[in-house]
Amino acid sequence: MRIVVSNVNRLLIFLLLSGSSAFAVDFSREVLPVLQRACFECHGPEVAKAGLRLHEKVSALKGSDHQAVIIPGKPEASELLRRVSLPRQNKEAMPRRGTPLTTAEIATLTQWIQAGAVWPETVQTTQHWAYLPPVKTELPRVTWPQPHGDTNAIDAFVADKLNQQGLHASPQAAASTLLRRVFFDLTGLPPTQEDLARFLPDLTTPHLSDADYERLVDHLLASPEFGVKWARHWLDLARYADSHGFQRDDLRDIWGYRDWVVKALNDGMPFDQFTIEQVAGDLLPHPTPSQIVATGFHRCTPTNVEAGTEPEESRINQVIDRVNTTGAVWLGSTLECAQCHNHKYDPFSQKDYYQLLAYFNNTEKEAERTNPKTPGSIQFGGSPYTLTDPERDQARTKLHQQAETLQAKMDQLQATTKGPTPNPNPKSIIALKPLDIQSSAGAESETQKDQSVLFIGEAPATDVCLVSYELSAGEVTGFLLEALTHPSLPGEGPGRGDAKRPNFVLQHLEVTLVDSEGKSTPLTFKNAYASFSQTRFDVTGLIDQNPATGWAINPQFHQDHWAALALEKPLKITPGSKLQLRLVQEFGGGRTIGRLRFSAFTEAVETNLPATLASEDPKSTQNPVLAAMQKQMKAVEKQIDALKPATTEVMRELPKPRMTSIFKRGVYTDPAEPVKAAIPAVFETSIEGPANRLTLAHWLVSRDNPLTARVVVNRLWAEVFGQGIVTTVEDFGIKGAPPSHPELLDWLAVDFMDQGWSLKKALKQIVMSQTYRQSSQMRAGSKEAEMDAANVFLWHGPRFRLDAEAIRDNALTIANLISLEKGGEPIRPPQPDGLWIKVGGQKYNYQVSPGEKQYRRGLYVVLKRGAPYPSFVNFDASARMACVVKRGRSNTPLQALTLLNDPVYVEAAQTFAQRLMKESDVVSRIRLGFQLALAREPAKEELHVMKKLYDSQLPQGEAKATTALASALLNLDETITKG
Numbered sequence: 001m002r003i004v005v006s007n008v009n010r011l012l013i014f015l016l017l018s019g020s021s022a023f024a025v026d027f028s029r030e031v032l033p034v035l036q037r038a039c040f041e042c043h044g045p046e047v048a049k050a051g052l053r054l055h056e057k058v059s060a061l062k063g064s065d066h067q068a069v070i071i072p073g074k075p076e077a078s079e080l081l082r083r084v085s086l087p088r089q090n091k092e093a094m095p096r097r098g099t100p101l102t103t104a105e106i107a108t109l110t111q112w113i114q115a116g117a118v119w120p121e122t123v124q125t126t127q128h129w130a131y132l133p134p135v136k137t138e139l140p141r142v143t144w145p146q147p148h149g150d151t152n153a154i155d156a157f158v159a160d161k162l163n164q165q166g167l168h169a170s171p172q173a174a175a176s177t178l179l180r181r182v183f184f185d186l187t188g189l190p191p192t193q194e195d196l197a198r199f200l201p202d203l204t205t206p207h208l209s210d211a212d213y214e215r216l217v218d219h220l221l222a223s224p225e226f227g228v229k230w231a232r233h234w235l236d237l238a239r240y241a242d243s244h245g246f247q248r249d250d251l252r253d254i255w256g257y258r259d260w261v262v263k264a265l266n267d268g269m270p271f272d273q274f275t276i277e278q279v280a281g282d283l284l285p286h287p288t289p290s291q292i293v294a295t296g297f298h299r300c301t302p303t304n305v306e307a308g309t310e311p312e313e314s315r316i317n318q319v320i321d322r323v324n325t326t327g328a329v330w331l332g333s334t335l336e337c338a339q340c341h342n343h344k345y346d347p348f349s350q351k352d353y354y355q356l357l358a359y360f361n362n363t364e365k366e367a368e369r370t371n372p373k374t375p376g377s378i379q380f381g382g383s384p385y386t387l388t389d390p391e392r393d394q395a396r397t398k399l400h401q402q403a404e405t406l407q408a409k410m411d412q413l414q415a416t417t418k419g420p421t422p423n424p425n426p427k428s429i430i431a432l433k434p435l436d437i438q439s440s441a442g443a444e445s446e447t448q449k450d451q452s453v454l455f456i457g458e459a460p461a462t463d464v465c466l467v468s469y470e471l472s473a474g475e476v477t478g479f480l481l482e483a484l485t486h487p488s489l490p491g492e493g494p495g496r497g498d499a500k501r502p503n504f505v506l507q508h509l510e511v512t513l514v515d516s517e518g519k520s521t522p523l524t525f526k527n528a529y530a531s532f533s534q535t536r537f538d539v540t541g542l543i544d545q546n547p548a549t550g551w552a553i554n555p556q557f558h559q560d561h562w563a564a565l566a567l568e569k570p571l572k573i574t575p576g577s578k579l580q581l582r583l584v585q586e587f588g589g590g591r592t593i594g595r596l597r598f599s600a601f602t603e604a605v606e607t608n609l610p611a612t613l614a615s616e617d618p619k620s621t622q623n624p625v626l627a628a629m630q631k632q633m634k635a636v637e638k639q640i641d642a643l644k645p646a647t648t649e650v651m652r653e654l655p656k657p658r659m660t661s662i663f664k665r666g667v668y669t670d671p672a673e674p675v676k677a678a679i680p681a682v683f684e685t686s687i688e689g690p691a692n693r694l695t696l697a698h699w700l701v702s703r704d705n706p707l708t709a710r711v712v713v714n715r716l717w718a719e720v721f722g723q724g725i726v727t728t729v730e731d732f733g734i735k736g737a738p739p740s741h742p743e744l745l746d747w748l749a750v751d752f753m754d755q756g757w758s759l760k761k762a763l764k765q766i767v768m769s770q771t772y773r774q775s776s777q778m779r780a781g782s783k784e785a786e787m788d789a790a791n792v793f794l795w796h797g798p799r800f801r802l803d804a805e806a807i808r809d810n811a812l813t814i815a816n817l818i819s820l821e822k823g824g825e826p827i828r829p830p831q832p833d834g835l836w837i838k839v840g841g842q843k844y845n846y847q848v849s850p851g852e853k854q855y856r857r858g859l860y861v862v863l864k865r866g867a868p869y870p871s872f873v874n875f876d877a878s879a880r881m882a883c884v885v886k887r888g889r890s891n892t893p894l895q896a897l898t899l900l901n902d903p904v905y906v907e908a909a910q911t912f913a914q915r916l917m918k919e920s921d922v923v924s925r926i927r928l929g930f931q932l933a934l935a936r937e938p939a940k941e942e943l944h945v946m947k948k949l950y951d952s953q954l955p956q957g958e959a960k961a962t963t964a965l966a967s968a969l970l971n972l973d974e975t976i977t978k979g
Contacts, residue, residue: 006052007191025112027126034105035060037734038084038095041345047543057119072117075110085110092835099728099737102792109723130332130683130732130738131347133706134746144770148172149210154769157744163426167784170774170796174253176936177207177775177979179796180217183769184978185720186220186807187856188229190812191935195218198846199270203937217767221760224822225789227266228859230759232805233719233863237277238300238523239321241863242826244380245302245881248841249866254379255385256648257296258859259823264294271712271757272701275330279700292385292650299383299649302865302881305367307376307444314378315365316668322360323353325883330700332711332732340666346733347682350662351675358660358677359696364652370447371436379446396643403636410629414574428478428603429610432469432579440464442841443592452597456487457840459496459590469579469598471513476573478525478566478605479511482597483553485560488842489594497590499845501718502557503534504594505587507550509542509565516576521647523571527563529609532556539563542814559634566605654694701757707732710747713762714739717748718886722800723790730885740792772797776979799979804875807976808904812855812903814970816909816915819852826862829854830903835867866899874898897973912966915957922950925962935971 012756025031036044043052058714070240071078073840084101086093093100101109112118115682140160145152146169162169171183179200183191185250196203199216208216220226238256243249264274270902277284279508281291301318327335365384370377372488375899433449441460445453453467483494485506490499497503511523530539534552542563543551550872553561585592600609661671677691685704688696701709711732719725728736748762755761766772775798778785802810811820827849836846849853863867868879874894878884899905915932916925926946930938938946949968953961969975 008029018804022577025108025115025118027120029126030108032123033128033734033738034101034109037738038098038105038738041098041735042096056079057121058120058623061117063264067261068938070113072113074117075113078100078113081106082112084768084838088108089265092377094302098735102737102740104792105738106739111726118270128347128734129742130710131706133703134271134710134749136750137646139747145169145871145902146171146281147769147773148770148773150212150251150768151770152765152768153747154765154771157741157747158769158771161741163794165281165787167788167793167795170777170779171771172207172770172773173797173979174776174936175200175208176203176934178208178213178773180935181978182217182890183405184221184802185222185767186217186763187225187734188231188232188809189225189818190810190933192813193932194929196935200935203931203935214768215775217764221613221764226760227262228822228857229806231258231261231264232803232859233715235267235877236880236887238297239325239880240300240884241302241865243864243866244305245879246304247306247838247866249838249864250303250305250380250841251648251844251862251864252382253384253647253825254299255650255826256385256646257300260290262298262822262859265759268758268760270691271752271759273757274759275701275708276694277698279326280651283653283692283694289388289561293387293648295651298325298651299366301325303366303380303382305378305380306380309367309378311365311368311378313668313799314367314555318366319360320883320940323357326356326696326700328883328885330711331705331707332726332730332736333737334733339663343577343733345735347801350679352680352682354660354675355678356680356696358691359693360970361660362654362657362692362777364654366649371434371696373436376444377437377447382649383438383652387648387749388955389645390647392643392645396640399636399640399643400963403633403640406629406633406636410626410633413629419718421721424966428608429599430602431597431599432471432604434467434598435470435578436468438466445545448595450597452482452484454488454595455496455592456842458489459490459592461588461590462586463583463592464585465583465596467581467583467596467598468514468840469581471573471577471579471600473573473575475601475602475604476571478564478601480562480563480564480599480601480610481509482560482596482599483593484597484810485558486842493594494553494559494561495557495590496592496594500557501554502594503552503554504565504585505537505550505552505585505593506542506585506593507547507582508584510582510583511565512580512582513571514572514578514580515574520580524563524568526568527566527605529605531561531563531610546826553934558616562610564601564609566601566604586628588789651693657691663680679978694842703753709752710745711756712759713752714745714747716759716762716766717886720763720772721794721798722889723792726730727792741794797979798933799977801875802976802978803887804872804877805861807875807899808858808871809900810976811905811970814975815911817908818857818909820854821856824860825977827853827856827860828832828862829869829871831870835870836864838866865922868950871898871902871904899976900967905970909967909970910963912964912970914968916957922947922961925965926950929965929969933972933975 041047042049043054045053046053049423051756052063054070061068061070067079071077075081083092083094083108088100109557128391139156140154140231142156142159143165144159145162148171159169168951172178179191183189184587191199209834230676237259238261240254242254243251248530270550276289277294281287281294284291303318304314324336325971327333331350333346333350335353335356338348338350342349367378369375370379378858389925406686429866433451434447434453437445437453439460443460443463443465444457445455448454462663485494489496489502491502493502495502495504513521513523525543528539528543530551532553533539536553537550539551542551543565581598583593602830634820650824659674660677661674663671664670679685679687679696679699683705687699688693689698699705714726715729716723718729725739725741726732726737727740751765752762774797776797778796788795791959809818831846836844858872861872863880865879865881868877874892875898876888876890878887912932914931916929919925919928926938926943930936930942946965946968950961950965953964
C-alpha cells in the first residue's frame with residue numbers, strides 16, 4: 001500500500017524528528033487563541049457537536065462521544081491534529097467553515113501536544129492582539145540572505161522569520177520583471193516605450209542599481225496615475241457607484257467625490273486628514289468646498305427608492321451601512337454581527353453598535369415620498385452639492401447673454417407683427433402643484449421641481465390618470481396642459497410608447513373644481529388652442545363629448561407641446577379649493593403622455609398663449625422669422641442646460657440630533673432604551689468632544705485606537721503582495737487569521753503614524769524592500785514550495801493576476817489607445833446591447849462615449865449597480881452594493897472569452913497590430929510586441945512559436961497575421977499577470 005504524505009504531515013514528521021518538544025509553548029498566549037478562533041464555534045461553551053468541547057481542560061482531554069482527540073505526548077495519534085491538517089476539500093477537514101489553520105498554528109499545536117498537552121489549571125485570559133496598542137520593537141539582527149542591494153526594516157523581519165522556518169529567500173527578480181511589477185503596483189499601468197527607454201534601455205540588464213531603482217520609484221509615486229491606481233482600491237471600500245442600486249437603479253451624480261479621492265492621493269494627503277475629511281469634512285471649522293465634497297464617502301451608500309419602500313426604513317439601512325463600512329475600513333472588524341445581538345466572537349456588544357450608530361444618525365434623509373398618501377411616490381432627493389467649474393460657468397454666462405439678446409429681438413418682432421400673434425405675460429400662467437396622482441394602470445411617477453409629473457417605469461398600453469392639484473384663491477380664466485420632453489422618455493418623448501414615434505393620444509379631459517366643503521363642480525370650456533394638432537386629432541377634441549376624437553401631435557415628436565383651454569366664463573377660486581384632472585388615454589400601444597404639467601391662466605387665455613414652437617405646422621399663421629428665432633432660442637437653452645453646474649452628493653448634519661435607540665433583534669420598528677454616541681467599550685477610553693462624526697473621525701486616527709494603522713498598512717501590503725500579513729484583511733477579530741509576521745505588522749503600523757500617516761512613504765518602504773524585489777518563481781520541488789506553497793513567509797516575490805480595471809488599462813496602453821484624461825462624468829465603453837433594460841425607474845439609452853473618452857482608464861467607467869460593466873464583472877469586480885475590502889480572484893473560461901471577443905480587446909489587438917506593422921519583418925514585430933506587452937525580449941522558443949503562428953495566418957494577409965500575433969500577446973497569462 002502506498003502512503004501519501006501531505007505537506008503538513010511532512011512538517012509534523014520534521015518537528016517530531018527535530019525534537020521540537022524542547023521549545024516551550026505558552027498555552028494561554030499561543031494555543032488557546034487558536035482553539036478559540038477555529039474550534040469554539042462548534043466545540044465550545046455554547047455548542048458541543050459530537051459531544052466535544054474544547055474550551056475547558058477536562059472536556060477537551062476527555063474528547064468526543066467517539067474518541068479522545070488529544071493524546072498528550074503523541075501528536076501523530078491525536079485526531080485533532082489529523083483533522084486540522086487535512087486538505088480543505090476533504091469532508092473530514094476542520095474547521096468546517098472559516099479560515100483554516102496556518103502551518104505555524106498547526107506546528108504550535110503539534111509542539112504543545114508533543115510536550116504533554118499541558119493545560120494550566122488557571123488559564124490567564126489575555127486580550128486579543130488586535131486590541132493592544134502596536135509596539136515598534138527592535139529590528140532582528142539578521143542579514144538578508146540574497147544581498148543584491150540595500151535592505152530595510154521589512155527585510156529584517158522577513159529574514160528572521162525565514163530563518164526560524166528554515167526557508168531561503170529567492171534571488172532578486174530580473175530588472176525587466178521588477179520594472180513592470182512596480183509600474184503596475186504604483187500606477188496600475190505597464191511601462192511604455194518611452195518609460196523603457198528612460199529607465200531600462202537595455203532589457204537584458206540583470207538588475208537595477210539601488211539608486212536607479214529608487215529614482216524609478218520616486219518617479220512613479222509622483223505620477224498623476226498614482227492617484228488613479230490607488231483610488232480604485234479606495235473606491236471599493238467606499239462602495240462608490242454611479243447609481244442608487246436595488247430594483248429602481250437610477251443614475252445619480254457623485255463623481256465629484258471620486259475625483260476628490262484621486263487628487264487627495266496624488267497630493268499625498270496624510271491618511272489621518274484623508275480620514276477626517278471623508279468622515280466629517282462638513283463639520284470642520286469653516287470647511288472648504290473640497291472638504292465638503294470629501295464627505296461623499298458615506299453618501300456612496302446604496303439608496304432604495306423602489307415603489308412602496310418605507311423612507312425611514314431606507315434611511316436606517318443607510319445609517320447601518322455607514323456603521324458597518326466604518327468598522328470594516330478603519331477597524332478591520334465585522335461590526336454588522338452586533339446589529340441584532342452581542343457579537344458572538346469579538347468584544348462588541350449590541351449597545352456598542354448603536355452607540356457608534358448615533359454618530360451617523362443625524363444627517364439629512366435622502367429619499368422621501370413626494371405625496372405622503374401615495375406609498376409608491378418615494379423619490380431620491382439626496383444632498384446635492386454644486387461643484388465649481390470656472391470654465392463651464394463662463395461658457396454658461398455667455399450663452400445666457402445670447403439668450404437675453406435673442407429674447408429682446410423676439411419681443412421687438414412680436415410687438416411689430418400684425419395679426420393675432422400672442423404676447424403672453426409670464427405672470428399670467430401659474431403652474432399648479434400636484435397633490436395626488438393615481439393611475440388605473442399602476443404607472444409610477446415622480447413630481448419634478450417645475451411641478452411637472454414624470455411617468456417612469458414600463459409604459460402601460462392604456463391608462464386613465466386622476467391628478468389632484470392645489471389651487472390658490474383668485475380668478476382663473478382657463479388652463480394650460482403641457483406634454484413635455486425628458487431624457488428618460490423613449491426618444492425624449494413627449495409620448496412613452498415608441499422611441500422613434502413617441503406620440504400620445506389624449507382622448508378626453510375632465511376638469512372638476514372641489515371647494516373647501518367638498519362640493520364638486522365639473523368645468524366647461526368654450527375653446528381650445530394647441531402648439532400643434534395632428535390631422536384628425538385636433539385639440540378641440542378634448543372639450544367635446546365624442547370619445548372618437550382627441551388630441552395628438554404626429555409627426556411633431558421629440559419636442560414640447562401645449563394645449564390651452566379657455567373656460568366658458570372666469571372662475572372665482574375660494575380658499576381651500578382643489579382641482580381634479582382626469583386624463584383618458586385608451587388609444588392603445590403605449591401612446592400616453594410621459595411628462596405632464598398643468599397650469600392656470602389668471603388673465604385672458606387668447607392673449608397669453610405660449611409661443612408656438614411647431615412652426616413647421618402648415619396651418620400655423622406665425623411669423624416665420626419669429627419661428628426661426630424661437631428655434632434658435634431652444635438650441636441655446638439646450639446648450640445652457642448641458643452646461644448646468646455639476647453636483648455631487650455630500651453629508652449634511654441636521655440642526656437638531658435625532659434620538660438613537662438600540663433596536664431589538666435589529667428591527668428599527670422595535671426600539672429599546674436610548675443610547676448616546678460613544679466608541680466601543682473594548683478600547684477602554686472615552687473621547688472628548690461633541691457627539692458627532694468629527695469627534696469619531698479624530699478618534700479613528702488617534703493613537704488611542706490600536707486598529708486603524710494596522711488595518712491600513714495591512715491593506716497596502718495585501719494589494720502589493722496579494723495577501724495581507726493578516727490574510728483576513730476584513731477581519732482582525734478572533735475569527736480572523738493571526739498575523740504571519742506580528743512584529744513586522746506592528747512596526748509598520750507605528751512607523752506609518754510616525755511618518756505622518758503618509759501612504760506614499762509606506763508604499764515606498766514596501767516596494768524598496770528586498771522582500772518585494774524577489775523573483776516570483778516558485779522553485780517547484782523545493783523545500784519552500786513544499787512547506788509554504790501560499791508564500792506566507794514571503795520566500796518569493798508577488799505574482800498574481802491583475803484586477804479587472806488594470807487588465808483593460810494594460811491592453812489599451814499596449815495598443816497606444818489609452819486616454820489619461822482625468823476627472824469628470826463617467827464614460828461608457830462598448831458593452832452588449834440591452835444590459836440596461838430594467839423594470840421600474842428611468843430608462844437609459846446606453847450610448848458609447850465618443851472619441852477618446854471611451855479609452856479613458858477603468859476608474860472612470862460608469863458603474864450602474866444593477867448592470868455593472870460585464871467585462872469587469874468577469875474579472876471579479878464588484879457591483880459595490882456594500883463595502884468591498886477584498887476582491888476575489890477567480891480563473892474561469894469566461895475570462896479568456898472576454899479577452900478574445902470583447903470589442904475593447906478586439907480593437908486593442910487590431911490597433912496593437914498596426915503598431916507592430918511599422919516594423920518591416922516578422923521577427924522585429926515579435927520582438928517589439930514582447931517589449932510593449934511584457935517589457936522584455938522573447939526567448940528563443942517563444943520567438944519560434946510566435947513565428948509559427950504568424951506563418952499559419954499569413955495566407956489571410958499580412959494584417960491578419962500580425963493581428964493574430966497581437967491578440968496572442970494580449971491574451972498571454974503573463975500579460976495579465978503581475979509577476
